[in-house]
Amino acid sequence: MSNHTRYTGLIDRYRDRLPVSPTARVISLVEGNTPMIELQNIPRMIGKDVKIYVKFEGLNPTGSFKDRGMTMAITKAVEEGSKAVICASTGNTSASAAAYAARAGIKAFVLIPDGKIALGKLAQTLMYNATIIQINGNFDDGMRLVKEVAELAPVTIVNSINPFRLEGQKTAAFEIVDDLGTAPDYHCLPVGNAGNISAYWKGYKEYSTDSATHKAVTNKRPVMCGYQAAGAAPFVAGHPIDNPETVATAIRIGRPQSWDFAIAAQQESGGWFDKFTDDEILAAQKLLSQYEGIFCEPASATSIAGALRDIKSGKIPEGSTIVCTLTGNGIKDPDIAIKQCADAKPITIDADLDAVKRAILDCL
Numbered sequence: 053m054s055n056h057t058r059y060t061g062l063i064d065r066y067r068d069r070l071p072v073s074p075t076a077r078v079i080s081l082v083e084g085n086t087p088m089i090e091l092q093n094i095p096r097m098i099g100k101d102v103k104i105y106v107k108f109e110g111l112n113p114t115g116s117f118k119d120r121g122m123t124m125a126i127t128k129a130v131e132e133g134s135k136a137v138i139c140a141s142t143g144n145t146s147a148s149a150a151a152y153a154a155r156a157g158i159k160a161f162v163l164i165p166d167g168k169i170a171l172g173k174l175a176q177t178l179m180y181n182a183t184i185i186q187i188n189g190n191f192d193d194g195m196r197l198v199k200e201v202a203e204l205a206p207v208t209i210v211n212s213i214n215p216f217r218l219e220g221q222k223t224a225a226f227e228i229v230d231d232l233g234t235a236p237d238y239h240c241l242p243v244g245n246a247g248n249i250s251a252y253w254k255g256y257k258e259y260s261t262d263s264a265t266h267k268a269v270t271n272k273r274p275v276m277c278g279y280q281a282a283g284a285a286p287f288v289a290g291h292p293i294d295n296p297e298t299v300a301t302a303i304r305i306g307r308p309q310s311w312d313f314a315i316a317a318q319q320e321s322g323g324w325f326d327k328f329t330d331d332e333i334l335a336a337q338k339l340l341s342q343y344e345g346i347f348c349e350p351a352s353a354t355s356i357a358g359a360l361r362d363i364k365s366g367k368i369p370e371g372s373t374i375v376c377t378l379t380g381n382g383i384k385d386p387d388i389a390i391k392q393c394a395d396a397k398p399i400t401i402d403a404d405l406d407a408v409k410r411a412i413l414d415c416l
């Protein structure tokens with residue numbers, strides 16, 4: 053007898069905890085169930101006794117955690133009879149919305165900041181056949197316009213102000229608790245529009261208060277650490293900012309929509325916000341690739357920059373278990389990666405055995 057069941061996506065797995073009706077047509081690309089990878093080399097290098105896991109959300113179907121929210125948002129949009137969805141995006145929301153809309157057979161409109169979107173994300177959105185509207189403005193301008201146009205045109209907003217987005221995204225916290233058997237001591241993640249930190253906190257809270265449905269249920273909740281780019285750090289400043297700027301385009305946001313939820317997550321969990329320069333973010337991205345073999349996008353590496361700074365300073369004490377969310381896949385942003393490795397030029401030689409041998413021996 054086999055008790056094998058195929059994983060079919062996060063709505064099926066956590067249906068008892070999600071607002072989906074039994075008859076709904078589920079729009080899924082089998083998202084979620086992403087790996088938790090324990091870092092092996094970096095903790096040793098910094099000489100601290102900590103357990104650091106990365107939750108690699110870059111392994112979702114379109115390469116970012118946005119798919120968790122999008123399976124819910126598009127499932128609900130279809131259930132409600134919507135024929136078109138719209139979002140403002142720094143890239144990953146547009147790729148995800150476009151993919152799930154294609155799957156559902158409805159239309160997607162995406163507003164993106166002109167020239168400030170990573171190449172891979174643009175390629176995805178084009179391939180999934182969304183209608184791309186580039187604006188001469190930033191994400192915050194796009195967000196304002198999306199909210200205004202949704203009042204006038206028959207389109208459903210699938211940004212994280214759509215509450216179903218956070219419902220889907222909270223399942224990442226469930227998976228972490230199911231994996232570890234308990235919540236971590238600290239949860240570190242990048243903060244842009246602040247939907248994700250809000251969703252994780254919602255997930256951890258729900259799992260810690262519910263009884264026996266899932267074996268791993270525990271009362272423990274992590275301290276939430278929200279990390280931002282120095283040029284786009286409204287939570288560190290304590291107020292929205294104009295003209296956010298950072299190499300980490302996924303978090304180039306000055307007016308986060310989930311402001312109150314994110315502040316509640318920080319305060320209720322006893323956590324904090326902090327900010328990192330572009331150089332620090334890129335150094336963390338390189339470190340993780342070079343010493344662990346895990347390639348995330350720049351915004352995602354902010355969680356690593358933050359965790360490492362706070363572990364080194366003792367703010368996160370030895371003996372702690374830490375989970376860092378790697379929000380997106382590094383191959384989405386090849387330009388930044390190649391620029392960063394400009395010194396590591398390929399070795400060019402003749403197509404000749406001796407020359408290859410010499411090139412290898414020179415490097416050993």
Ligand SMILES: *Cc1c(COP(=O)(O)O)cnc(C)c1O
Pocket residue numbers: 116117118144145212242243244245246247248249302303349351352379380381
């Ligand atoms: C969307 C995104 C973020 C920011 O998440 P918010 O919910 O907007 O705070 C961070 N990293 C990546 C890769 C993203 O796509």
